[in-house]
């Protein structure tokens with residue numbers, strides 16, 4: 001069963017949303033509400049009583065990096081599956097989540113740095129291209145109300161690119177430039193330069209720029225509207241109960 005079909009609450013998956021009054025949370029509430037096979041049972045934001053989502057089978061979290069770990073630990077403790085879009089997931093945090101899940105074998109958690117299908121493909125294409133180019137830089141562009149930089153998508157892309165370069169035996173990218181002003185060459189994530197642009201009018205955009213002798217390749221993805229993330233979020237909500245343990249990224253769900 002998919003969107004727009006008549007709801008049968010007895011059969012629908014009970015979904016709660018954390019961060020429900022945020023930009024993403026509001027979009028998720030709309031998407032879940034209009035999906036025939038999902039039932040929006042609780043919408044929680046800062047200051048609300050989180051225990052209201054205790055009746056949910058799946059919780060969707062789009063909050064902030066400061067609070068997401070506490071939310072996730074609580075959901076796992078309650079035996080509630082979780083779909084997480086919130087950023088801030090270092091390897092150390094992912095290991096912590098794996099540790100919590102080890103004590104709750106039936107519970108599934110999907111954490112995706114980006115739920116846009118095009119963004120997932122952009123990251124896959126970038127990982128594939130990485131071994132063929134001596135130079136690579138990532139330019140991410142977002143709306144100015146975004147709290148963190150670099151974006152979770154850029155950090156994840158840098159990780160994938162660095163891994164592919166290491167597997168191909170590539171060394172550091174050639175660069176003789178000295179920073180005359182600190183930050184002029186961007187930040188370094190896993191040895192990859194990442195540049196974060198913030199401007200009104202933007203939503204979420206990223207370019208991965210590759211270069212080698214006589215040619216460049218630019219892989220670009222643009223989210224112009226937060227609706228672009230919803231097919232990925234709904235896919236994860238429908239799948240997470242069938243995937244115990246931690247799933248990072250949407251890739252496995254799209255195969």
Ligand SMILES: NC(=O)C1=CN([C@@H]2O[C@H](COP(=O)(O)OP(=O)(O)OC[C@H]3O[C@@H](n4cnc5c(N)ncnc54)[C@H](O)[C@@H]3O)[C@@H](O)[C@H]2O)C=CC1
Nearest residue numbers: 019021022023024045046062063067085086087113114115
């Ligand atoms: N994975 C993906 O595809 C995407 C991820 N994001 C990420 O999702 C997160 C949220 O993004 P936005 O919606 O733009 O931010 P936002 O600032 O509009 O929304 C965050 C919401 O969380 C609420 N909140 C804070 N503490 C809370 C708590 N303890 N319990 C419940 N709610 C709480 C805030 O009051 C706010 O309403 C960010 O980390 C962002 O980078 C955003 C877009 C797509």
Ligand SMILES: O=C(O)C1=N[C@H](C(=O)O)C[C@H](O)C1
Nearest residue numbers: 087113114146151152153204
């Ligand atoms: O804050 C946002 O807006 C986004 N956050 C995620 C990130 O940091 O990568 C995903 C997308 O880029 C939008």
